[in-house]
Amino acid sequence: MMDAISFARALRSWYDDQGIVLPWRGHPDPYAVVVSEVMLQQTTVAAVIPYFARFMARFPTPHALAAAPLDDVLAAWQGLGYYRRAHNLHNMARVLVSEYQGRWPTTAQGLKALPGIGDYTAGAVASMVFGQPALALDGNGVRVLSRIMGFTDVVSPATPALRAFAAACVPNDRPGDFWQAVMDLGRTICRPKNPTCLTCPVRDCCVGWAQGNVNEIPRLAAKKERPHRTGQAFVLHHNGHVWLRRRPDQGLLPRLYEPPTFGWEGPSAFTQDSELWEACGVVRHVFTHFSLSMDVFSANHKNPPFTEGNWYPRGDLPPLSSLAKKILQQTLFWVA
Numbered sequence: 473m474m475d476a477i478s479f480a481r482a483l484r485s486w487y488d489d490q491g492i493v494l495p496w497r498g499h500p501d502p503y504a505v506v507v508s509e510v511m512l513q514q515t516t517v518a519a520v521i522p523y524f525a526r527f528m529a530r531f532p533t534p535h536a537l538a539a540a541p542l543d544d545v546l547a548a549w550q551g552l553g554y555y556r557r558a559h560n561l562h563n564m565a566r567v568l569v570s571e572y573q574g575r576w577p578t579t580a581q582g583l584k585a586l587p588g589i590g591d592y593t594a595g596a597v598a599s600m601v602f603g604q605p606a607l608a609l610d611g612n613g614v615r616v617l618s619r620i621m622g623f624t625d626v627v628s629p630a631t632p633a634l635r636a637f638a639a640a641c642v643p644n645d646r647p648g649d650f651w652q653a654v655m656d657l658g659r660t661i662c663r664p665k666n667p668t669c670l671t672c673p674v675r676d677c678c679v680g681w682a683q684g685n686v687n688e689i690p691r692l693a694a695k696k697e698r699p700h701r702t703g704q705a706f707v708l709h710h711n712g713h714v715w716l717r718r719r720p721d722q723g724l725l726p727r728l729y730e731p732p733t734f735g736w737e738g739p740s741a742f743t744q745d746s747e748l749w750e751a752c753g754v755v756r757h758v759f760t761h762f763s764l765s766m767d768v769f770s771a772n773h774k775n776p777p778f779t780e781g782n783w784y785p786r787g788d789l790p791p792l793s794s795l796a797k798k799i800l801q802q803t804l805f806w807v808a
């Protein structure tokens with residue numbers, strides 16, 4: 473097996489020299505690290521930085537977050553997408569305050585008992601804030617470590633051989649910096665495609681490099697093909713206002729606002745008056761479990777033909793799902 477200790481040393485010395493400065497790095501407050509880690513799921517570092525600053529200013533403690541109405545949290549999340557993360561964070565803060573009296577568990581296992589905290593986030597917080605030699609394997613970690621090992625089998629964060637190697641690498645001294653270094657290396661040098669191995673600080677320790685097969689590693693399990701759905705969206709606008717309805721509290725995109733949509737979440741009927749509605753093209757969107765194409769129609773008209781919803785002014789829209797934003801952007805309401 474690759475020499476885990478030499479690798480960890482070389483990596484950390486590179487990080488000490490070249491580590492990227494980020495607002496949540498070295499933060500002593502587990503809450504700040506949890507917020508940043510949740511935001512970084514499915515979003516880039518550059519996009520997260522301004523949201524993190526605004527979110528922490530608006531909800532500086534778990535108590536402030538727990539006390540805030542969910543709609544305020546969703547509004548602060550607007551633009552980051554994947555709103556399920558905001559729901560989870562809010563729920564986690566409420567449980568932390570009500571059941572843990574605001575005191576954070578200090579081990580990965582204890583942190584994982586909080587709602588919305590998965591294996592990776594628990595390991596990241598335990599190592600970065602509490603100095604525990606826990607495992608924090610996200611996509612970057614899986615890629616970097618399996619390349620270092622030259623591991624050519626199908627791999628995931630749960631693969632025992634990868635976890636054993638990771639456990640051998642993570643030091644007792646500053647374990648959090650080890651994971652930060654893995655993340656930096658994965659983002660900047662050991663990228664998914666065309667890693668720049670010639671500039672890599674741990675190339676001498678990399679079995680994948682020595683084998684000449686880094687581009688075939690990691691081998692990830694084939695993704696299931698997503699089913700495709702179709703639907704229609706109707707953007708009614710008048711006098712700088714748009715008609716929106718709030719989605720149900722449960723299910724997909726809970727409590728977010730959207731123009732009325734039909735047909736894509738099961739059978740539903742809306743008989744459109746073809747004199748009124750103008751076709752504005754098709755919007756495509758990909759959810760985790762299916763892809764969607766939505767025919768968009770718009771009308772400038774003051775009498776809504778819908779049973780649910782309200783008018784909202786252009787300058788003060790409530791929290792919209794990314795899909796709703798795409799739909800509105802397809803129409804004259806957005807550009808007017």
Ligand code: SF4
Nearest residue numbers: 662667669672675678
């Ligand atoms: S040598 Fe290449 S594959 Fe190996 S860790 Fe460095 S960048 Fe990644």
